[in-house]
Amino acid sequence: MQVKTQPDELQNYLTDASNLPGGFADRLLIPETTAEVAEILKEADEKRIPVTISGARTGTVGGAVPFGGWVVSLERLNQIEAIDQDGLFAIAGAGVVLSDFQKAVEAENLFYPPDPTEWSCQLGGTVATNASGARSFKYGATRNFVDELEVVLAGGEILDLKRGAVWGENGLIELETRSGRRIRAKLPTYPPPATRKNTSGYFSGERVDAVDLFVGSEGTLGVITKVKLRLLPKPESFFSGIVFFDAEENLLAFVNEARELSFAARNEQIRNPQSAIRNPIDASLIEYFDEKSLRFIAERFPEVPAGAKGAIYFEQETTAASEDELLERWNELLERSGADLETSWFTTTEQDREKLRAFRHALPVAVNERIVRCKQKKVGTDMAVPDDKFASFLKFYREKLDASGLDYVIFGHIADNHLHANMIPKDEDEATRARHLYGRFIAQSIMLGGTISAEHGIGKHKSRYLYVQYGERYLNEMAELKKAFDPHGILGRGNMFDPKFL
Numbered sequence: 001m002q003v004k005t006q007p008d009e010l011q012n013y014l015t016d017a018s019n020l021p022g023g024f025a026d027r028l029l030i031p032e033t034t035a036e037v038a039e040i041l042k043e044a045d046e047k048r049i050p051v052t053i054s055g056a057r058t059g060t061v062g063g064a065v066p067f068g069g070w071v072v073s074l075e076r077l078n079q080i081e082a083i084d085q086d087g088l089f090a091i092a093g094a095g096v097v098l099s100d101f102q103k104a105v106e107a108e109n110l111f112y113p114p115d116p117t118e119w120s121c122q123l124g125g126t127v128a129t130n131a132s133g134a135r136s137f138k139y140g141a142t143r144n145f146v147d148e149l150e151v152v153l154a155g156g157e158i159l160d161l162k163r164g165a166v167w168g169e170n171g172l173i174e175l176e177t178r179s180g181r182r183i184r185a186k187l188p189t190y191p192p193p194a195t196r197k198n199t200s201g202y203f204s205g206e207r208v209d210a211v212d213l214f215v216g217s218e219g220t221l222g223v224i225t226k227v228k229l230r231l232l233p234k235p236e237s238f239f240s241g242i243v244f245f246d247a248e249e250n251l252l253a254f255v256n257e258a259r260e261l262s263f264a265a266r267n268e269q270i271r272n273p274q275s276a277i278r279n280p281i282d283a284s285l286i287e288y289f290d291e292k293s294l295r296f297i298a299e300r301f302p303e304v305p306a307g308a309k310g311a312i313y314f315e316q317e318t319t320a321a322s323e324d325e326l327l328e329r330w331n332e333l334l335e336r337s338g339a340d341l342e343t344s345w346f347t348t349t350e351q352d353r354e355k356l357r358a359f360r361h362a363l364p365v366a367v368n369e370r371i372v373r374c375k376q377k378k379v380g381t382d383m384a385v386p387d388d389k390f391a392s393f394l395k396f397y398r399e400k401l402d403a404s405g406l407d408y409v410i411f412g413h414i415a416d417n418h419l420h421a422n423m424i425p426k427d428e429d430e431a432t433r434a435r436h437l438y439g440r441f442i443a444q445s446i447m448l449g450g451t452i453s454a455e456h457g458i459g460k461h462k463s464r465y466l467y468v469q470y471g472e473r474y475l476n477e478m479a480e481l482k483k484a485f486d487p488h489g490i491l492g493r494g495n496m497f498d499p500k501f502l
């Protein structure tokens with residue numbers, strides 16, 4: 001295990017993609033085994049030293065930013081132990097980088113769908129944040145692919161969690177550590193919002209699988225050291241496109257139709273898996289770029305058509321046998337929707353597909369770079385609302401942002417009613433206005449039955465808004481759950497809720 005205490009050695013571990021300032025820590029520990037993680041947590045718990053768990057620090061809400069105590073980096077737990085083609089699973093250390101994992105899985109002709117756009121994150125980080133992204137429209141968030149977890153609790157005890165083995169019911173869950181101690185915890189009772197995605201607070205529901213409690217727990221319940229992930233057979237090929245529209249109404253109508261057709265195809269497959277499906281459109285991702293997003297990255301991608309009012313990036317898995325018909329159906333739908341087919345980009349090759357993915361990735365990266373250049377913090381939304389509230393929420397975003405005079409872009413996971421409105425303040429005055437607007441978006445989202453965080457989590461940035469979403473009673477319930485696993489509150493202090501609730 002490496003232990004570092006010099007300021008220059010710690011520097012990189014004091015911040016994450018949120019640019020939250022002021023991070024500090026006394027010590028950085030880089031364990032190489034689960035036993036070493038357990039040793040660290042035992043000592044930290046005895047001495048009541050706060051511990052912040054560090055993945056690749058690509059998180060956008062300050063979850064990995066320490067404010068005192070020790071930082072434990074999982075980067076050396078980076079072994080892929082097994083990839084099983086027959087059983088369709090992989091077992092890997094929490095510190096394995098997602099892009100390395102994806103490559104290894106693909107080399108075995110398998111597929112791991114979670115794709116949070118930023119591929120330098122670690123598996124443990126994606127599980128701790130229940131990361132999702134573009135493909136969650138079809139496959140859901142990381143949670144859906146987590147079968148087993150090895151978790152070290154504050155105090156050093158280890159939990160081996162297997163999906164389906166332990167359920168929490170009637171408000172209680174009971175788990176047994178590897179050493180045989182039984183832990184009883186009260187489960188939170190808040191109803192989850194009626195959105196397609198949600199990462200606000202601990203998982204809740206009538207029946208809660210123990211695995212789900214730790215997925216999305218943002219480093220507050222335990223350190224995830226090993227994961228067993230479910231895999232799928234690798235699709236034969238993909239058909240992807242970035243399609244430009246010169247009228248936003250057309251773009252929105254296209255999204256609605258593509259989404260409905262995709263749901264219909266999936267329902268048909270569930271109802272009657274043997275049947276030759278009549279409608280072959282079944283998108284795995286449908287992503288949105290508003291006009292300002294396109295202008296923002298036109299510098300890097302001059303081929304973006306000048307008059308485009310918005311674009312959609314879509315993808316669907318395909319096979320040689322179905323490809324022709326599929327392309328024809330997409331073409332019909334696009335023509336019907338008034339897409340600008342002349343200037344749009346389509347591909348079925350892996351190389352060009354990477355270019356489309358790079359285009360999608362370039363936008364949040366360019367926004368982050370501009371923010372850093374302006375020495376500001378990004379003010380970006382991560383809210384999702386129920387299906388029937390999406391159109392009015394988008395209108396609300398646009399009206400308020402246009403009236404504000406701030407630079408902004410709106411982009412993201414439109415098929416999940418989940419867009420990121422990123423405000424790009426140039427100075428302190430604009431930053432204050434952006435934060436004020438952010439508060440209004442939070443209030444509107446909650447009023448519409450939405451969630452304040454659909455995929456990035458709460459971290460330290462949004463803890464006060466979690467309070468707005470759930471109120472004191474439910475935050476107390478979350479704190480009570482945490483105390484069952486971390487009685488002295490040493491882990492991920494400040495993440496999700498204020499330590500005063502502990």
Ligand SMILES: Cc1cc2nc3c(=O)[nH]c(=O)nc-3n(C[C@H](O)[C@H](O)[C@H](O)COP(=O)(O)OP(=O)(O)OC[C@H]3O[C@@H](n4cnc5c(N)ncnc54)[C@H](O)[C@@H]3O)c2cc1C
Nearest residue numbers: 055056057058059063121122124125126128131132219224
């Ligand atoms: C350009 C860009 C685009 C992004 N797009 C998306 C997107 O589309 N969808 C999406 O979901 N996210 C997105 N993200 C956010 C980010 O990639 C995810 O939150 C990622 O899952 C975090 O992984 P990490 O290893 O970087 O974790 P970190 O940032 O290091 O940590 C995140 C949180 O998890 C905790 N943690 C980390 N590892 C462990 C562990 N082993 N055990 C317990 N707790 C742990 C940390 O304490 C912290 O609270 C984006 C980020 C960037 C920079």
